Amino acid sequence: MLRLDLHTHSRYSPDSSLDVKEMLTTAVARGIHGISITDHNTLKGSVRALELGRDTSLIVVRGMEVSARDGHILGYGLEEDVPSGLTAGETVDRIVDQGGFAVAAHPYRFWSGLGEDVIRVTPFQALEVLNSRSVASHNQRVERLAQELGLPATGGSDAHRLSDLGRALVLVPEGIESEEEVLLALQKGLGRTAGTSRGSARTARYVAKSVREWVVRGFKRI
Ligand SMILES: [Zn+2]
Ligand SMILES: [Zn+2]
Numbered sequence: 001m002l003r004l005d006l007h008t009h010s011r012y013s014p015d016s017s018l019d020v021k022e023m024l025t026t027a028v029a030r031g032i033h034g035i036s037i038t039d040h041n042t043l044k045g046s047v048r049a050l051e052l053g054r055d056t057s058l059i060v061v062r063g064m065e066v067s068a069r070d071g072h073i074l075g076y077g078l079e080e081d082v083p084s085g086l087t088a089g090e091t092v093d094r095i096v097d098q099g100g101f102a103v104a105a106h107p108y109r110f111w112s113g114l115g116e117d118v119i120r121v122t123p124f125q126a127l128e129v130l131n132s133r134s135v136a137s138h139n140q141r142v143e144r145l146a147q148e149l150g151l152p153a154t155g156g157s158d159a160h161r162l163s164d165l166g167r168a169l170v171l172v173p174e175g176i177e178s179e180e181e182v183l184l185a186l187q188k189g190l191g192r193t194a195g196t197s198r199g200s201a202r203t204a205r206y207v208a209k210s211v212r213e214w215v216v217r218g219f220k221r222i
Helices: 020-029 044-053 088-097 116-120 136-149 179-187 200-216
Strands: 002-008 034-040 063-068 071-076 101-104 126-131 153-156 168-172 192-195
Touching: 002 063, 002 071, 002 153, 020 034, 020 044, 034 044, 044 063, 063 088, 071 088, 088 101, 101 179, 116 136, 126 136, 126 168, 126 192, 153 192, 168 179
Parallel strands: 002 034, 034 063, 101 126, 126 153
Antiparallel strands: 002 168, 063 071, 071 101, 153 168, 168 192
């Protein structure tokens, strides 16, 4: 199976300072076959990854993490930025209109997850059932919800630091070579997730970092 990390943040996100080139180099070194740089509300990291990725063996999947009114939504295979602040339904429409793939990110996360009620009434194409910055109980709940709704699974590390790259992955069948083939395989439900959830030591660090950055941003959510 090919190992893809479909949720990562570069310096084009306000809460990450990672260099795109360094992210790609690290991904290759860790035996990752494909990556999506899903910065908050911009495709800039993905555009850069697409340019730099040509010199690597990586499959680069264009993506971004859109701040919808109710929470975070991952859009893949996009040509242009999807605006933030729309409802979940409007955001999914904008993604699908571009021929993209709309995924609910970390649905049970406090503040930035959409929550179950919104997901039940929004036509998502998949749910992110493994996010390495979510605690295990949240990831397990998403998995159950995806099964109940008959939706495909995706996964990613949600890396904001190089050490987190590849902590959670989605595995797709060998032979896949392009973004289009990746998204098609996911749509068909051929993706399997692998990796780890957030443990207690990382939880303490994560909460401290989130609160610190929230204060620095002037008490604004991303
Ligand atoms: Zn998020
Ligand atoms: Zn994220």
